[in-house]
Amino acid sequence: MKISTTARNLWLGTAALAGVAILWHIAALRVGLPVILPGPSAVFSRLATMICEPNFWCHVGATLLRGLAGFLLSLAVGTAVGLVAGIFPTLEALFRPLIVVLRSTPSMAFIVLALIWFKGDWVTLFVIFLVVFPIIAQNVIEGVRNIDRELLEMVTVFHVGKLRRLTVLYLPSVASYLAAGIAAGLGITWKVLIAAEVFAYPRTGIGTQMDTARVYLETDKVFAWSLVVIAIGLCFDYAVRAVSRKQEETRKGNRHV
């Protein structure tokens, strides 16, 4: 039963993508000018030649590194702030407005400010941090708040040490919220990173390449790079899901024992 559902979903997904590709192809034929809308075949053949160029992996690598650096920083700070704010209500009152403000600021505003204040890689780091950090922090705060009250009372009654409380109670309870935060945060990391790169022009990076392609009206290349970014996003999304599913399973397994 389960296998057939997965198979059906896979089939539906493929059909949807194929439908989009067909519509895209027809639209490209109707427009008739590849500068405006290159067809899927042109884009994929461009992608194939791009992948063979040695610089391709340079740009992909630079973007990946930048994205991961920004994301990991946000993850670390976001988790720490989230835990502290979740545990101490005073601190939560302090941090919450800040987080809300950050979350509702358009990421373009961060990019513009970063361009004025910083140079080079600091721009992307700053922008990713300001966008992703509040997502992580908010999720962790929610996680801490939803910890089982009885468990909480129990650790207080039995005088469990602070470090042990963190590792045994807080972190495991927060895990599923954190996982949701990570999935959302990683997804948005690539989006804002590319936008920031387009404006900040680091020497290597997908955003820079996209902008150069735009300047030289190589629209097929812009599409091809977009596909690369989509692929990166999908890969990470898949990895995060796989890891959190596995954790879920082990946790369930532990309970049965």
Add this chain to the structure above:
Amino acid sequence: MRRIMIWAMIVGMLLAGSLSMGAEPAPVRVLALSGNTGLAMVRMMDQPVIDGVNYQFQVYKSPDQLIGKLVTGEADIAALPSNTAAILYNRGTGIQISSIIGWGVLYVTGQDRNIKKWTDLKGKEVFIGGKGAVPDLLFQYLCQKNGLRPDADLHITYVASPAELAHLVIAGKAPLAVIPEPWVTEVLEHSSQIQVLLDFQKEWGRIEKTQPLYPQTCVVVRKQFAKEYPERVQAFSRELAKSISWLEQNREKGGVLAEKYVSLSRVSVEKGLVRCNLKYSDAYTVRNEVQMFLSRLYEVMPQAVGGKLPDENFYYRP
């Protein structure tokens, strides 16, 4: 007064529209950039009716906005950097180059008076507005010809556009910058410390052993439009040539018009016009210069001219 004129125009347009549907020829749509190319056209913007045909001018800050309109056929005539014209032509967008108007307006500005020749830039940080555009490509080309590797011997920092770079220079945040006129004068007006250190045009002349001029900006026409209305292209070119020579003789009036139409300051036009190298030529008469210029840009970056040098059909012939 101005308000009355605007109302008069609106009423006139409504009347014209209701009374003589179709009798009035459709206006010619012209796109220009707020910089050198716009400056060349200010007089025409002020008197937009030529031989009974109305010319509608739109001024943009960056070529990108203008390219979009041109590609979708929403413009008949446009002023552009000449390499962008080559890219558009090579992409099959159906445009032809009709005239060359800007013959090089690039300079390196800064405070460091020790920089007297190109090789003095070694190890320095240089700011450029517009990655991959003519200033960037030509700067790299001239560096290479002087034995400097642009990616190793000096550090290039990119800013989105010349207009933005000019503000950075004025704010003292770009000690060495490649900027085009009329922004150079704008900068010099705001800061007494900054001066012109290097002249692209002279360096080009020295290296290529030619005149210190290169065809940087041009006018393109939509091929279909040129075929249907050759007389309008002719009239436009004629008036453009007149507008440019009028500007030379009437700097003050030109400055006033530039402030009104292309958001340049009056003073910078008055003082900077000498460095703007505006001169009208029919593109096909200077074909060799254009091909040579494009081939040099091609050397730096083949994509910068659309992957190949344009063929003969690139040049509009009346």
